[in-house]
Amino acid sequence: MLDLALKNIMRNRTRTILTTLGILIGIGAIIALGSIAEGINVSIQSSLQLTASKISVQQAGAGIFGMGSELTNDDVELLKSLSGIKDVVPIDVSIGPMTGFAGPDYIFVGIEPDKMSYFAGENFKMYQGRNLDEGESGVAVVGKTVADKFNTQIGDSWSVKDEDFEVVGIMDTTGVSDIDSAILVPLQDLQTALNKDTYYSIYVIPDDVKDTEKIVAEINDASDNLQALSSADLARQASEIVDQIRFFTFGIGAIAAFVGGLGVMNTMIMAVMERRKEIGVMKAIGATNSMILRQILTESAMISVIGGVGGILLGIGAAIGLGAFSGGQIQPYVTPVLATEGLAFAMFLGVIGGLYPARQAANLDPVEALRYE
């Protein structure tokens, strides 16, 4: 009966196309917005994997991204005095301009040159050039996104205030936007350039990963000014945020798609009214009520599934577009689960929207329907 359903919905082409568009835009919105949430999720997850055993210490009250956090050398000494600690790594940052909507164009990260791997991950690789060397100054290693975006070559220079940094290396893509957008410079040089002696954050590396939670508790007890978070804490917070984003984006898309569903219902109610007589004929030649019900439901499901598939394609297109527009800082990602959800939601709308008109059609009295003019 699928060929008949297709034939029936194509009778009023314009109406069907407009109705399909309603679903298409709604599902497209769910997929496009959902893909941003998934992209953020992927980015956060891979960034957390790189920093599995790292404890991140910031000034208390500075929020998850640590904006405005200022830590001192006293804090560094305090952390070093704790037991079971392998390393204490202060870092500072200087955030570049925001020209896009997806975060700053670049971030200067000041770190002691031999501690680079605590920021970039143990397995980071150079794309070109070399690492920073211990004791060096006036040099920089840039992330791949920065290098591509600003066409930075080995030997070029970047500057913070009056300090110039010569690029000696370009890191390979890591997929973590914080790292790929970073310009790593020696900590002392950045402090000098910014004329300050406080730090944005301090990484604490435990001797034994198993002690992580214990050390986090110790740090939080040791000073009211310090707030320590393990990667597990960060992961928890991040996944809460991602869940909220997911919920929010699905909500917005679902509202649009729901309006599309009302369009399907409207179209099918009109179609049933127009085809009253024909439904009477179908019954007279032996169609049962459930057959008529199925016929109308098939038609409305078909409209919404076509809209759903179109919406998924639109969403994928929008995700690719958003990725390109953000300059690679957000990598929207359409997961199979997201696509399946979108299609299932479209189908759900089709069936819900079709149910009322389908029941109306099925319950038509054949004698009345046949003589209807």
Next chain:
Amino acid sequence: MIETKNIKKCYGDGCKVTALNDINIHVEKGSFVSIMGPSGSGKTTLLDVLGCLLKPTSGDVYLDGKNVIGLDDNELAVIRKEKIGFVFQQYNLIQSFTAIENVELPLRIKGKSKWEAEDKAKRLLQMVGLGDRLTHKPSQLSGGEQQRVAIARALANDPKIILGDEPTGNLDTKTGQKILNLLKELNQKEGYTLVVVTHDPRVAEYSDKIINLLDGEVLNETYPNGSREHEARRGRK
């Protein structure tokens, strides 16, 4: 083939309006029966009851020896699908379907595959003389041609009975005659049982028996070909 016993159909609270009252008729297998009577005499209501589209208020209807009273909507739909073909005054073709697609419809409802239905629909349209109009839409066909398509559709699921509701009512004399000849041919050569509601005296002339209704009751039955005229005097003054 068809037999009714004391059919009554009324509408409204406490049966205010009586459409059919105490109808007892008999239609022999392979016969051609006309139902005549003035407007409002209950002709169409009776045809709807015989066609299992309408349930009478009381009485029994035997089709092919089986009482259809008490069957539910689905069972009635099955009987319509298996045993009955309808031909309407307004043809009632689906405008957006081609001739062949209209004839395929009952077969598709029956669950036949597209190609099987197409094959049979084509043969039926050839039989009613529309072999060259298969892919025409109803709007591209004359009234007579549309009625031929409707007849082909009625024949599609090999019914035992063809019920016609003023099948020539919308056609000019000449075209009506052709449709009538076709129906007569189906009755005589193919052996279909025909029950036709009509105002057209020529249709009635062709039939084996005329059932005359008045105010929802059988006024009399006549046999225009004279064969059983002696039986037909009941009720006549």
